[in-house]
Amino acid sequence: MGIEEEFYVFPTYDSKNIVNIPSFVSRIFGVKANKCIDKKLTKSFKGYKNVVLFILDGFGYSLLEYVKDVFEFTKNFEKEGTITKLTSTFPSSTAPAVVSIFTGKTPIEHGVVEWYTYVEKIRSVIEAIPLTTIEKIKLSEKEFKHSNFFYSTTIFQRLKKVGVESFYLVSRFYAQSSFSKFLSKGGKVVPFISYGDIPTLVKSVVSKEGKKFVIVYLDMPDSLEHFYNFGNEVLLELSLFDRIFSVLRKEVNDTLFLLTADHGGTTVSKFINIERIKVVRESLERKGKRVIPPYGWCRSIFLRLKKSKVKTTFETLERKLKGYASVYLSEDLISKGVFGPRNGKFSQRFGDVIVVPKKGVAIYSNYMKNVKKFNGFHGGLSLEEMLVPFGILAV
Numbered sequence: 596m597g598i599e600e601e602f603y604v605f606p607t608y609d610s611k612n613i614v615n616i617p618s619f620v621s622r623i624f625g626v627k628a629n630k631c632i633d634k635k636l637t638k639s640f641k642g643y644k645n646v647v648l649f650i651l652d653g654f655g656y657s658l659l660e661y662v663k664d665v666f667e668f669t670k671n672f673e674k675e676g677t678i679t680k681l682t683s684t685f686p687s688s689t690a691p692a693v694v695s696i697f698t699g700k701t702p703i704e705h706g707v708v709e710w711y712t713y714v715e716k717i718r719s720v721i722e723a724i725p726l727t728t729i730e731k732i733k734l735s736e737k738e739f740k741h742s743n744f745f746y747s748t749t750i751f752q753r754l755k756k757v758g759v760e761s762f763y764l765v766s767r768f769y770a771q772s773s774f775s776k777f778l779s780k781g782g783k784v785v786p787f788i789s790y791g792d793i794p795t796l797v798k799s800v801v802s803k804e805g806k807k808f809v810i811v812y813l814d815m816p817d818s819l820e821h822f823y824n825f826g827n828e829v830l831l832e833l834s835l836f837d838r839i840f841s842v843l844r845k846e847v848n849d850t851l852f853l854l855t856a857d858h859g860g861t862t863v864s865k866f867i868n869i870e871r872i873k874v875v876r877e878s879l880e881r882k883g884k885r886v887i888p889p890y891g892w893c894r895s896i897f898l899r900l901k902k903s904k905v906k907t908t909f910e911t912l913e914r915k916l917k918g919y920a921s922v923y924l925s926e927d928l929i930s931k932g933v934f935g936p937r938n939g940k941f942s943q944r945f946g947d948v949i950v951v952p953k954k955g956v957a958i959y960s961n962y963m964k965n966v967k968k969f970n971g972f973h974g975g976l977s978l979e980e981m982l983v984p985f986g987i988l989a990v
């Protein structure tokens with residue numbers, strides 16, 4: 596699609612987007628797939644016994660450019676392999692983007708909008724990880740079923756049919772979560788204790804007989820970026836990955852290494868509470884006595900409004916947030932395919948009006964407490980948030 600508007604980068608779901616990584620991997624293992632990141636690229640990397648995909652949370656393309664001469668792993672991928680730019684999903688956030696990488700589905704097809712997602716059947720905003728209401732109440736079995744979160748098939752399930760065994764290496768702190776269980780459907784979760792045991796665990800998996808696909812998810816550098824932006828703290832953590840990669844690449848063969856991120860990140864200094872705007876307070880849709888609050892996260896905020904108030908709220912917000920944010924009617928972004936195909940199953944989850952803050956601005960809702968202690972954010976449409984690397988390196 597490739598719409599560019601002001602300084603915004605929109606997802607290119609038909610080609611160079613993270614949603615097509617599962618198709619890329621499928622083709623490496625000789626499985627036909629509809630979509631493709633790049634046909635030429637796929638052709639030149641076919642037929643390896645093992646594929647190991649590293650997802651570095653928050654390692655956007657801008658950060659890669661900033662550190663590429665500092666670390667060996669970035670030099671390795673650039674000189675001996677190749678690095679392509681991919682767009683993230685919109686919102687450019689962990690929950691929708693990671694689900695897209697594991698399922699090959701866009702946000703409108705898998706239904707995970709953002710960290711805070713509206714679920715139409717229970718008319719509530721829920722927290723995608725760890726699947727509770729915003730009041731921190733765990734979803735009942737019925738509500739969980741209605742959230743429809745984990746219904747997509749994963750790349751692991753598809754590869755299993757052709758005899759490829761898959762593994763999901765993730766920190767032991769996340770390994771037991773329902774989110775990890777869903778992501779690893781068709782494969783096996785392998786918890787690592789700390790970064791130091793990653794090479795040992797990957798090696799033990801890929802050295803066994805048969806084709807193997809391994810996804811290694813690291814919650815770095817994102818967790819540090821939120822607090823420290825792109826300072827020395829982030830560089831130090833990346834130097835750990837540099838060590839891990841240099842050890843691992845010497846110990847395996849017949850393996851294709853892939854490196855990507857779910858999204859990038861950007862810095863913020865101006866905070867606006869959207870519920871302080873009168874028209875928003877007055878126009879939000881209600882469930883009984885309570886309003887359905889704005890949801891998403893600080894760089895892409897979704898509003899569900901009383902139908903009679905959509906136009907006024909949209910126009911007032913456009914005026915009030917001029918210079919701070921772009922305001923869209925959800926149906927316009929849906930029809931442009933910004934969340935995936937127009938006919939996607941979950942179009943109702945994207946509300947009536949969407950507010951996308953400009954560079955340097957975070958817009959939040961009352962219940963998104965503590966946002967002001969953060970410096971780094973993602974979820975929006977800026978180049979720094981939307982572009983991620985896709986590195987390929989064969990050993």
Ligand SMILES: [Zn+2]
Binds near residue numbers: 652688
């Ligand atoms: Zn993330």
